[in-house]
Amino acid sequence: MLQLIYVSTSRPGAVIDLDDILDRSRRNNRRDAITGLLHHRGRRFLQALEGPADRVEVTYARIAADPRHFAIVILSRRDVVDREFGDWSMAVDDGSDPAGMVARVAALVQHAAPAVRGTFEGFAAIRAA
DSSP states (O other), rough: EEEEEEEEEEOOOOOOOOOHHHHHHHHHHHHTEEEEEEEETTTTTEEEEEEEEHHEEEEEHHHHTOTEEEEEEEEEEEEEESSSTTTOOOOOSSSSSSHHHHHHHHHTTSSSSSHEEEEEEEEHHHHHH
16 A cells, blocks of 8 residues: 655645535545545645555546646655555545644544654644644
């Protein structure tokens, strides 16, 4: 199973409908046996995808081709034996509750590898500040 983590920035003026993105992601991810976490705050996105390597690669290619964002950087690409982000089709932290954000993200990544956990917790802490 492949775990891929990337960060990106939405283009200035791009219309980002997070509910639509989540609806589509959850539907596609259930179909493709992909799980993960999407953290969104302002114009920045941090996402983890886990699942069959070929399906994660196709999903990432589709995401990378989306013209609504740029500066896409893969932070981690590694094989995992077990899913570190549970069995969610796509969990999300949209930054709507800054006071609870750090605790929520910590709960969502509790089973992730230390480096992965640190990436998400650090992103949440910076965004909460």
